[in-house]
Amino acid sequence: MNRLISEIAVILRQAENIIPSLFGRYPFPPEPLTVLANQHPEVPSKQPFSLKDLIGDGFLFAVPVFRRTLEVRKTRKIGIPYRGGPEGLKTLQKKPYIKVCNACGHYHERDCLCPNCYAKIKDETNEIKEKIIKELKLDPVDKEVVVLYDGEKAQQSPEFWNGKRIVEMEKARPQWFSKNLMQKSTQPNAETKELDISSTIVGKPSNIG
Amino acid sequence: MNQAEVTKLMSQLKIALKPRHRNLKTPLGPEGRLDKLRQTVTALIKYERIELFYNRADEARGYTERLVSDALRYGDTHKPMMEMADYWLLEKQLVHKLFKVLCPRFENENGSVTKMFNAPRVYPADPKRAYFKRVVLELKGNPYPTITPDSSYRNKNLIHNVLLDAAMKDFYAEKERQQQLLEQEQTLNSVEESKK
Amino acid sequence: MTVHLQNSLWKLRTSSNALYKSVYRRCFSTQDVIEHRNRLFNNEQKRQKDNVGRIEKIEVRYLGLPSNETLIMNKNLSTPFNCAQHFSEAVCENAVLALINGKKLWDIHRPLEESCTLQLLHFKSQDPNLVNQAFWRTCSFLLGGVLQRILKENTGLHLHSFPYPSLKSGSFVHDISLNVDNWNPSAQDLKSMSIEMMKFATENHNIERLEVSHEIALEMFKDNPFKREQLPNISNQNKGVITLYRAGDHIDISKGPMISSTKYISKVKIPSVHKITKEDSNLYRVQGIALPSGFTLSAYAFDILGQRAKRLNTMYLPVESADPIHSDEAPSMQQRI
Numbered sequence: 001m002n003r004l005i006s007e008i009a010v011i012l013r014q015a016e017n018i019i020p021s022l023f024g025r026y027p028f029p030p031e032p033l034t035v036l037a038n039q040h041p042e043v044p045s046k047q048p049f050s051l052k053d054l055i056g057d058g059f060l061f062a063v064p065v066f067r068r069t070l071e072v073r074k075t076r077k078i079g080i081p082y083r084g085g086p087e088g089l090k091t092l093q094k095k096p097y098i099k100v101c102n103a104c105g106h107y108h109e110r111d112c113l114c115p116n117c118y119a120k121i122k123d124e125t126n127e128i129k130e131k132i133i134k135e136l137k138l139d140p141v142d143k144e145v146v147v148l149y150d151g152e153k154a155q156q157s158p159e160f161w162n163g164k165r166i167v168e169m170e171k172a173r174p175q176w177f178s179k180n181l182m183q184k185s186t187q188p189n190a191e192t193k194e195l196d197i198s199s200t201i202v203g204k205p206s207n208i209g
Numbered sequence: 210m211n212q213a214e215v216t217k218l219m220s221q222l223k224i225a226l227k228p229r230h231r232n233l234k235t236p237l238g239p240e241g242r243l244d245k246l247r248q249t250v251t252a253l254i255k256y257e258r259i260e261l262f263y264n265r266a267d268e269a270r271g272y273t274e275r276l277v278s279d280a281l282r283y284g285d286t287h288k289p290m291m292e293m294a295d296y297w298l299l300e301k302q303l304v305h306k307l308f309k310v311l312c313p314r315f316e317n318e319n320g321s322v323t324k325m326f327n328a329p330r331v332y333p334a335d336p337k338r339a340y341f342k343r344v345v346l347e348l349k350g351n352p353y354p355t356i357t358p359d360s361s362y363r364n365k366n367l368i369h370n371v372l373l374d375a376a377m378k379d380f381y382a383e384k385e386r387q388q389q390l391l392e393q394e395q396t397l398n399s400v401e402e403s404k405k
Numbered sequence: 406m407t408v409h410l411q412n413s414l415w416k417l418r419t420s421s422n423a424l425y426k427s428v429y430r431r432c433f434s435t436q437d438v439i440e441h442r443n444r445l446f447n448n449e450q451k452r453q454k455d456n457v458g459r460i461e462k463i464e465v466r467y468l469g470l471p472s473n474e475t476l477i478m479n480k481n482l483s484t485p486f487n488c489a490q491h492f493s494e495a496v497c498e499n500a501v502l503a504l505i506n507g508k509k510l511w512d513i514h515r516p517l518e519e520s521c522t523l524q525l526l527h528f529k530s531q532d533p534n535l536v537n538q539a540f541w542r543t544c545s546f547l548l549g550g551v552l553q554r555i556l557k558e559n560t561g562l563h564l565h566s567f568p569y570p571s572l573k574s575g576s577f578v579h580d581i582s583l584n585v586d587n588w589n590p591s592a593q594d595l596k597s598m599s600i601e602m603m604k605f606a607t608e609n610h611n612i613e614r615l616e617v618s619h620e621i622a623l624e625m626f627k628d629n630p631f632k633r634e635q636l637p638n639i640s641n642q643n644k645g646v647i648t649l650y651r652a653g654d655h656i657d658i659s660k661g662p663m664i665s666s667t668k669y670i671s672k673v674k675i676p677s678v679h680k681i682t683k684e685d686s687n688l689y690r691v692q693g694i695a696l697p698s699g700f701t702l703s704a705y706a707f708d709i710l711g712q713r714a715k716r717l718n719t720m721y722l723p724v725e726s727a728d729p730i731h732s733d734e735a736p737s738m739q740q741r742i
Binding site: 366368371373375379 | 536694706
């Protein structure tokens with residue numbers, strides 16, 4: 001008897017599953033059709049916890065929750081930031097950090113050296129470097145190095161060059177490499193700390209093109 | 210101790226330093242980092258002007274400055290100083306250079322001993338994005354042509370300097386005049402008093 | 406005569422008097438005067454340009470950045486600015502004054518007359534003294550225009566003149582005449598004058614130069630009694646030719662070169678106005694300081710300059726004499742340029 005009842009219960013449970021399809025969208029059958037006194041609530045089957053269930057297929061972060069509206073899509077397409085800030089801005093922006101070099105008229109970036117001027121200086125520096133290394137080799141360096149160009153050694157008496165290591169470049173001095181800047185090593189330090197207006201010479205370097 | 214004395218306790222570094230050193234990735238780790246920096250410091254003292262990447266240049270700068278300022282403080286007879294110089298300078302002729310050339314050169318130097326310039330950026334390097342910034346690091350007083358044009362000779366004639374110079378002259382002339390007036394008054398007063 | 410006729414005659418007289426007065430006033434309103442002056446200026450400018458006729462070519466040797474080049478330009482039509490345009494926008498932006506043949510100063514928008522060597526000067530050139538002077542002169546010149554704009558008609562403003570620029574005196578100066586006896590502008594007034602001048606500068610007017618004959622100049626400045634007196638002297642010194650400069654709608658007489666445009670003036674302060682004549686005549690000296698764009702000065706340093714400029718600038722004061730409106734004598738001047 002018990003078994004009969006449980007079998008009928010199974011059949012009726014199965015019939016319950018058909019009812020939604022009978023009634024379409026609103027599967028609330030009228031009261032007489034609702035079944036049975038002995039409704040055993042379904043006990044969920046106990047399955048062991050497996051990581052595969054949790055991660056198995058993988059899970060996605062940062063998945064869009066809402067659909068982007070047409071307005072938003074269009075705005076992004078033409079490159080107007082819709083969220084404030086510069087993200088998404090696709091229009092060409094002026095670069096205010098491009099300046100004109102006062103010395104050579106070429107362009108360079110505000111915080112960097114002028115490439116045109118620096119290339120010249122770099123080439124000259126490398127030439128001087130090579131010459132110095134050739135002259136000094138591996139001797140212990142104990143004197144300041146003075147770089148002279150064609151004909152400049154003869155301009156001063158030999159005593160003037162005492163205590164300095166001379167490196168002679170076999171070429172004429174480039175126009176833009178001023179001679180005056182060398183005088184730091186050959187000028188004595190100031191005697192007093194007082195400012196003497198007559199002694200501050202405002203010298204104009206020659207040969208600057 | 211006074212504030213002044215505290216500053217004499219150790220060598221001064223006249224450049225901006227970060228709170229922690231950079232890691233400078235190398236296969237040997239921290240040891241490799243120091244090796245790299247030794248090479249850089251040696252090169253800077255040997256060639257006096259080098260072009261390299263910014264991070265290493267900035268690190269080497271600190272070490273070079275410290276080396277030079279310590280050499281100035283302790284001189285070449287101080288054993289720990291010699292060991293330090295020996296460690297940092299891989300070419301031994303440069304130890305001579307450090308004490309015999311650089312020390313006299315920077316004896317009276319008030320500021321830093323090195324100078325760093327940003328080398329020209331080559332497109333597509335963009336300042337708004339990360340890129341390997343190149344830099345020119347040099348010792349002051351090097352014999353090469355100056356990187357920035359020496360503009361001290363024409364500064365005086367720029368308009369704001371002309372105006373300020375004139376104002377300064379006027380100010381001192383006025384001050385002197387006031388002084389003279391004061392003195393005249395004083396002499397007059399003293400004459401009057403003596404009369405009484 | 407009947408009373409009726411007398412009345413109507415009287416009405417006619419008073420109405421015609423009123424009409425005459427209104428016409429008189431209208432003819433001499435500042436706006437009309439300026440319009441008239443500009444019309445004459447434009448006509449003369451056009452006439453001179455049309456007079457060039459057959460275009461001849463001149464060789465201009467440009468020395469400077471980015472490279473030394475020889476340019477073939479049009480005689481009496483091409484200006485140093487046109488030469489700069491052949492190079493780049495940067496060269497045009499930088500150029501403030503031109504140096505012809507290494508010794509003659511030339512305005513940037515003044516047509517070149519013959520083959521020459523051209524150098525374009527700017528505020529940070531090797532020897533900026535010449536440019537500084539031109540800048541100071543331009544500031545004086547523009548100050549007149551600004552005063553004309555902001556002082557009301559009932560003050561009876563007449564621009565007297567402005568003297569040779571002197572940077573070391575600490576201020577640029579413009580002398581004006583008002584029918585107000587004691588004009589003591591408040592700090593707020595002076596500040597608004599400074600702001601007006603900066604506004605005028607940002608209108609980016611090119612400063613144009615024109616040489617006119619004595620007669621046209623007299624016609625242009627017929628309303629200004631001071632200019633009327635000065636013009637014969639000036640034209641005598643200059644072979645009957647008067648050089649005028651125009652910025653926007655302000656026209657004035659000046660000999661020396663001006664900078665190319667008002668846009669280079671960035672910071673202006675007008676710290677004081679001093680009365681420089683006594684009794685009947687009301688000549689005032691408006692003093693100002695200015696800096697070109699590209700020069701940053703701290704507020705403290707600029708204030709020092711301002712404080713100094715508050716004191717009366719005694720350079721080239723017009724010799725004291727009675728107001729020419731009320732007397733026959735013309736005021737004599739020293740080096741009025």
